Amino acid sequence: MNKEVRVRFAPSPTGPLHIGGVRTALYNYLFARKMGGKMLLRIEDTDQTRFVENAEQYILEALQWIGITIDEGPSVGGPCAPYRQSERKPMYKQYALQLVESGNAYYAFDTPEELEAMRKRLEAQKVASPAYNAITRTQMKNSLTLPEDEVKRRLEAGEPYVIRLKVPRKDEIRLNDLVRGWVMVHSSAIDDKVLMKSDGMPTYHLANVVDDHLMEITHVIRGEEWLPSAPLHVLLYKFLGWEETMPQFAHLPLLLKPDGNGKLSKRDADAGGFPVFPLDWKFQNKETGKDETWIGFREQGYLSDAVTNFLAFLGWNPGTNQELFTMEELIQAFSIERVGKSGTKFDIDKAKWFNQQYLKNKSGAELVPFLQKELQQRQLNASPESLVRICDLLKERLVFAHDLWNQGAYFFLSPTEYDPQVVTSKWTQEAVTVITSYAAALDKLPSLTAEQAKSTLNEVLEAQGVKMGKVLQALRVAITGVGAGPDLMQIMEVLGKQATVARIQQALTVLNSKVIA
């Protein structure tokens, strides 16, 4: 009875994988690993009209970036191959036919126009829920209303048809959702869903149930948007005779817009200036013909560990005060029972905070590649040792990896301008006098360490009877051009004696006219 846990992530390749999809994948993965089970990836590409080139590759890359490994899937194969529904097309029809034979499904020949006309008619009659169902199907062109020989004739003539599920008129369908508990729906609320489209492809509902059965999926963990169709799926399992092995369902709360209304969408990214995709997605806008990019977390400077941690907490929590989790820790701590029921607003501030925490916990050496990337873009260079030092000095003040440059450009470029706010308040005659002597004193040193820089400054200060607070900000702006940053003495050491003195002298010259009395 203790079957191996098998879960699947089943996206459809219609564009870049949304961050909500990544979270669904993550929860599946955490659950699979926690239970010592298998994680499958299945590509649900039954809608050929919405298929997007490269989307599958994007999905794979996104999962890999986040640290999700797939046990079975299109790229790695497995005992249930193929894992793309388009490649499984021939497998579905027999199940649809099985349903027709058992009297649980039927052929329907209605044209789109006829369907539209039916809906219009029902609306005009003020029918509560216009649908193709137990009542209306008696008035449509299908194998339940048409004479048997005509059905046969139409089928043989190759007329287009679909296969619809014959939903019972009166039945109570119930399912025990792992997140929400018992959910009950009356069958009259479900319409006669199309199972097999006229192009011979199954719809999501059929393909999903058939594949989950064939792939021996034990737990279906997916977004809440599927909850309303879950009873339909239960019905399918029942009619197909698979009730005994029906997977357990767990419907995850939705990711909502930060400002309140609705599902998180691409628009929110544009409006809020934050990503809703894991990776950049480059494409050509069909309307304008222009190349566009939808920004991704990775390219925005988010660390994958931070994004994973952030996503894990969107709808789940460990019940303790611990917030920082490695993937391994998440696997240990994860349980579906602790998944929340209510929708979760997407709070980018929290994502930033996680990123900051992860950046801060890295060593200087680990951050060097990020800095190097920035330097390469600007064709700058520095010794590996100094890069490590710089990263160490800067890491506590980063939110994003690229802040290494924003916060520390002065390590590589002599200031060309000086923060006017600092200059107008701190560039006093007194400070200038001290700084002038200080530069001269530094110049006499054979080399420069932070220690020496400090003791030398103290000596000059003492000789002139000035307090450090009166000059340090001025000195900082002279050397870095800005009023904030890590320990100035450390900066000087990294810069070295020559550059430090040269920068001070340059500032003294440039700011000569700005001295305040």
Added chain:
RNA sequence: GCUCCGUUCGUCUAGGGGUUAGGACACAAGAUUUUCAUUCUUGCAACAGGGGUUCGAUUCCCCUACGGAGUACCA
């Protein structure tokens, strides 16, 4: 409209028939850092409303309100 799901600080949430309703983000103040950031301390701030059940309800039940999802030959 109809069906389903949900509702604890601004946000993410813990908790649970009797609690000073806890934590985190954000925000504010203070300390440290002669800067900024970090760090630390403190503060701010919530059980949607109405009925039950109960000695007692934020917690259980019902209703209402609000929010969300679904309602395609899309997934």
